[in-house]
Amino acid sequence: MSSKKPGYAEIASHYRKLIADGTLAPGDRMPSMSKVCEEFNVAITTANRAFRLLKAEGLTTAMPGVGTVVIDQPRTATTAAARLDRIARTGQPYAKKEVSVNHTAQLRSITDPILAGQLDLDLHDEVVLRTRTFVRDGKQTVFAVSCINVRALTDVPELLSPEPFDRFWQEIYTARTGRTVSKSPERRSARLAYDYELEALGVNVDPGTPVPVLVLINTFSDEDGPLEVWEDVYAPGLWQVDTR
Known part of the structure; x- marks a missing residue:
């Protein structure tokens, strides 16, 4: 911890x-106030305010005797x-009660001009297309698509x-090439x-029914340019907590 006490x-x-x-999953106990004070070197009033904020945000609750x-x-x-x-912090690819299913991998001709530009490719160049669906507590949450430069x-x-x-494929790429892969800011x-x-998300509607979804896009590059565009499509109605 830094010598400066956190607020x-x-x-x-x-x-x-x-x-x-998902490191702290539903039902998990939060650390005691004394442990928070010890870990962050703060007074009990500071730890208590932090816990009250989490409770006000609907993330935690107090259970008598627990x-x-x-x-x-x-x-x-x-x-x-x-x-x-x-993954970087714990090495765990999944949160608690989460799995991924329906994995696919294939070579595809790129036909989206925006995606081609993000990967610095020409239209109809080949890319590696990998897809999977994340499931938590038996419910589909995210349909993930990775478009990877064939190099x-x-x-x-x-691929x-x-x-x-068993780990993020870019870690294997870095280990074998010595190249560092960087990520651009996430776009929504x-x-x-x-x-x-x-x-893929288990949404049952008639074909062609307009259903709005949230999409998150991450672009990864190494010294030779764009390497991967990772697009996550979220099931309707889902939202994320700002973790900054």
Whole structure:
């Protein structure tokens, strides 16, 4: 910890992040006030204000005889940035009670001019397209699509296998090439979902029915330019907690 004592908002942000990425799952006990004071070197009043803020935000509740616990938030889903942060911090690819299903991998011709520009490719160039659906507590939450520059296949040919990696594939790429991969700021937008996205998310509507969805986009690059565009499509009605 830094010698500068954090304020209650910073302490709340720390635990908010752990809750948002699933490190602290619904039903988990929060640390005691004394442990928070010891970890952050703050007074009990500061720790208490942080816990009151988390409770006011609907993230925790006090249970007699148990203490403060994390409560269920069925309408929240982990952002891609939070997911990557959790992997870097804990090595865990999934939050508690979360899995990914229906993995696919294939070579595809790129036909979207915006995506082609993001990957610095020409239209109809080939890309590696990998998809999977994240499921939490039995409910589909995110349909994830990775468009990867084919040059990555030279060092990570496993990208064409639909089997999930036991760690983020870019870690394997870096280990084999020595190249550092950087991520651009996460971008958020909303659009109407495609029918195949709704099918993946288990949304049952008539074909062509307009359904707005939240989309998060992350772009990764190395010294040779753009390497991957990662697009997450969230099930209708889901929202994220700001973990900054």
